[in-house]
Amino acid sequence: MKILTANRLSDGIAVWYANGGWVETVDHAELARDQAAEDLLEAIGAKAYADNQVVDVNLIDADIVDGVVEPVRLREKIRAAGPTVRGDVGKQAERTAQSD
Numbered sequence: 001m002k003i004l005t006a007n008r009l010s011d012g013i014a015v016w017y018a019n020g021g022w023v024e025t026v027d028h029a030e031l032a033r034d035q036a037a038e039d040l041l042e043a044i045g046a047k048a049y050a051d052n053q054v055v056d057v058n059l060i061d062a063d064i065v066d067g068v069v070e071p072v073r074l075r076e077k078i079r080a081a082g083p084t085v086r087g088d089v090g091k092q093a094e095r096t097a098q099s100d
Contacts, residue, residue: 001031001033001061001062001063002031002037002041002060003026003029003030003060003069004016004029004030004041004042004044004059005017005026005060005079006045006054006056006057006058007054007055007056008022008053008054009054014080016029016080017030017045022048022054027069029062031062031069038059041059045058045059060072060073060076061076
């Protein structure tokens, strides 16, 4: 399975394509389960890049863990979670606060 990721051009934040737009959390990113779906996501990413919405557009490997989309590679897990030096800031802190 693949998901589409990029960095938002306006502020550099890592984003993922979900529900017809770019979101800041990977949890519900749109999954490509076959080549046709991958091609569609690539076309969406290319258009968003051409429209100066995002940069560094990539299809990346993902799995579903406990019903939530999660990147496979460590680099992408870090981009999805936030800084590795402090667990109390970034997206990982927001997830903890929401689950409390």
